[in-house]
Amino acid sequence: MNDAVIATFSGNRSTYIKEHVMLAALGAVAAVAILMALGNEYPWTGLVGAVAAIGVRGVYVASEQIGQEWTLTEHNLVSPAGVIIPRAEIENVRTIFSAAQVITRSGDKYMIKYQADPGATADTIREARA
Structure with missing residues (x-):
């Protein structure tokens, strides 16, 4: 017996991008703060690392997450x-x-x-x- 479909829900690309930008920003602030607290003389590398990590992850899994x-x-x-x-x-x-x-x-x-x-x-x- 087939059920009638009431609604379907799939990921929204714009929402996905906004959420990843927010994660990158939060990660960058946290990474810079940790590096500063540890006395690292190049705390800006935390910003680069966080943005790169979240960006790569976001691109890599976008089609899988949005396509669900x-x-x-x-x-x-x-x-x-x-x-x-x-x-x-x-x-x-x-x-x-x-x-x-x-x-x-x-x-x-x-x-x-x-x-x-x-x-x-x-x-x-x-x-x-x-």
Whole structure:
């Protein structure tokens, strides 16, 4: 029996980029602060290293992360990996930064990442659960 699809959720490229820029900025500040505290005479290298690391990671996994699609059907929420979460088992849905976190009655947690409007994603799942 095929369930009718209610909604699909996939990562948003703009949100993905914004989140990685924020991570690079935070990483740069932390790296420079640590190098300064350690007395390194070239603390600016922390900025270069953090931005390079987050930039390389961001480019490397972008297509994988943005391409993940979650499907909400009449009876289930299906992950990109094919994990089927019965809607009746969804205990709570909350937002964390650009993600909607789905929590099941057994305590399993799933992240629907890089949503342009994570609140709307969470609301859609909550409404379907009721």
